[in-house]
Amino acid sequence: MTISNDTSGQAASLAQNPLRVDAARAIIRAAVRPVAAVEHVALRSALNRVLAVDIVSPIDVPAHDNAAMDGYAFAGAVLSNAGAAAARAPLSLAVVGEARAGHPFERACGPLECVRIMTGAPMPAGCDTVVPQELVTRKDSHVEFDAQNVAPGANCRRAGEDLARGRAALDAGRIVRSADLGLLASLGVAEVPVRRRVRVAFFSTGDELRSVGEPLDAGCVYDSNRYTLYAMLERMNVDVDVLDLGVIRDEPSAIEAALRSAAASADVVLTSGGVSVGDADFTARMTATLGDVAFWQLAMRPGRPLAFGRLSAAAPGSSEGGALFFGLPGNPVAVMVSFYQFVRDALIAMSGANAAGPLQFAAASSTPIKKRPGRTEFLRAVAMRDAAGQWSVTPTPAQGSGVLSSMSRANCFIVLAHEQGDVAAGTPVDIMPFEGLI
Ligand code: AMP
Numbered sequence: 336m337t338i339s340n341d342t343s344g345q346a347a348s349l350a351q352n353p354l355r356v357d358a359a360r361a362i363i364r365a366a367v368r369p370v371a372a373v374e375h376v377a378l379r380s381a382l383n384r385v386l387a388v389d390i391v392s393p394i395d396v397p398a399h400d401n402a403a404m405d406g407y408a409f410a411g412a413v414l415s416n417a418g419a420a421a422a423r424a425p426l427s428l429a430v431v432g433e434a435r436a437g438h439p440f441e442r443a444c445g446p447l448e449c450v451r452i453m454t455g456a457p458m459p460a461g462c463d464t465v466v467p468q469e470l471v472t473r474k475d476s477h478v479e480f481d482a483q484n485v486a487p488g489a490n491c492r493r494a495g496e497d498l499a500r501g502r503a504a505l506d507a508g509r510i511v512r513s514a515d516l517g518l519l520a521s522l523g524v525a526e527v528p529v530r531r532r533v534r535v536a537f538f539s540t541g542d543e544l545r546s547v548g549e550p551l552d553a554g555c556v557y558d559s560n561r562y563t564l565y566a567m568l569e570r571m572n573v574d575v576d577v578l579d580l581g582v583i584r585d586e587p588s589a590i591e592a593a594l595r596s597a598a599a600s601a602d603v604v605l606t607s608g609g610v611s612v613g614d615a616d617f618t619a620r621m622t623a624t625l626g627d628v629a630f631w632q633l634a635m636r637p638g639r640p641l642a643f644g645r646l647s648a649a650a651p652g653s654s655e656g657g658a659l660f661f662g663l664p665g666n667p668v669a670v671m672v673s674f675y676q677f678v679r680d681a682l683i684a685m686s687g688a689n690a691a692g693p694l695q696f697a698a699a700s701s702t703p704i705k706k707r708p709g710r711t712e713f714l715r716a717v718a719m720r721d722a723a724g725q726w727s728v729t730p731t732p733a734q735g736s737g738v739l740s741s742m743s744r745a746n747c748f749i750v751l752a753h754e755q756g757d758v759a760a761g762t763p764v765d766i767m768p769f770e771g772l773i
């Protein structure tokens with residue numbers, strides 16, 4: 336793989352001409368190879384996994400024509416036979432038996448006969464129409480109803496109308512969600528072929544970082560990125576295997592060892608911190624010796640620096656050509672934005688899924704927003720629906736890339752496109768809701 340915009344010696348020109356977000360996405364998309372291995376898991380364990388093959392329905396669902404309402408089943412042809420002359424007279428049918436769900440009426444039903452039927456019961460032979468019980472008058476062994484109130488074929492669910500035998504019920508590449516799990520059960524599928532999970536290893540870099548449980552020395556901060564990364568990985572709608580490699584000091588040999596071990600055990604390696612141009616930013620320098628990695632200045636805010644590429648020290652059996660590498664910035668909000676804008680889609684594609692991108696829709700900005708054309712901006716914001724049912728959105732007051740609390744308060748990003756300029760109050764802007772994402 337050759338990654339465009341490689342760094343060495345180009346830092347200055349890149350800074351003046353940062354890479355567009357859509358261009359970075361395209362490079363990442365082109366580099367992703369879906370995992371190939373397939374495993375067979377029990378039905379429940381298929382939730383949030385990616386189907387490895389089309390699931391072809393072995394049966395019709397429903398398996399037989401059945402009643403959609405409680406009432407009386409009969410042959411709909413009698414309705415047209417009743418004819419115009421008899422239209423005013425009620426139709427009278429003899430009740431010859433009963434069918435309940437799981438208890439079919441075993442013999443055929445004649446033209447002027449009907450069968451008392453409950454919802455879900457198989458339609459008796461000869462019947463194709465159900466008159467709801469509310470529309471009939473019961474007279475001893477007969478029912479009477481107005482033929483004009485019922486159309487032939489009414490209130491009958493046809494065999495195979497949900498899923499037809501021999502047809503693909505779910506396509507390969509589908510992420511199995513709640514309805515799909517039920518659907519697979521309705522086909523009687525007990526074991527599901529799915530792609531293996533993508534393995535993701537991550538670590539934080541920084542001499543100033545302390546782990547939860549350690550004392551906070553002067554000038555130090557607690558490492559939060561490993562926790563947001565863990566959470567974002569766990570909450571993805573496709574399962575991944577997560578490997579937390581801890582905090583690594585700003586020391587070239589320690590970073591090299593961590594990168595080698597991560598690349599040997601994972602398909603994707605994520606790091607945070609050390610991708611700027613500071614003296615202690617060793618992640619950048621070390622990856623250059625371990626693989627084909629580019630350092631990007633992106634035309635976006637927050638999350639300007641990002642490293643992306645492939646590390647070559649791959650384990651046998653992991654994805655061909657080495658682990659994909661994302662060197663995320665250190666600032667906690669920038670980590671989250673970069674994850675959602677680049678890493679998440681790559682992991683979903685690598686899992687073999689054909690999923691659509693995150694939900695995005697328009698809402699009116701409640702305030703004016705300053706925006707310089709020439710970069711994509713992701714503002715933390717709170718979207719609300721007003722009493723009239725209209726969506727409006729308000730950026731959180733603090734937008735600094737270290738202010739994680741505003742990320743916690745927000746429920747969406749406002750996405751301001753590359754070319755977009757200032758936004759006037761009341762103008763629609765694109766929002767990307769967090770729910771289901773974060
Ligand atoms: P860096 O990109 O390494 O220069 O980090 C940028 C900023 O993010 C610095 O203020 C770091 O202290 C902070 N930072 C880096 N990594 C983490 C982390 N894992 N948790 C919290 N803050 C971090």
Ligand code: MG
Pocket residue numbers: 540541542608609615665
């Ligand atoms: Mg650092």
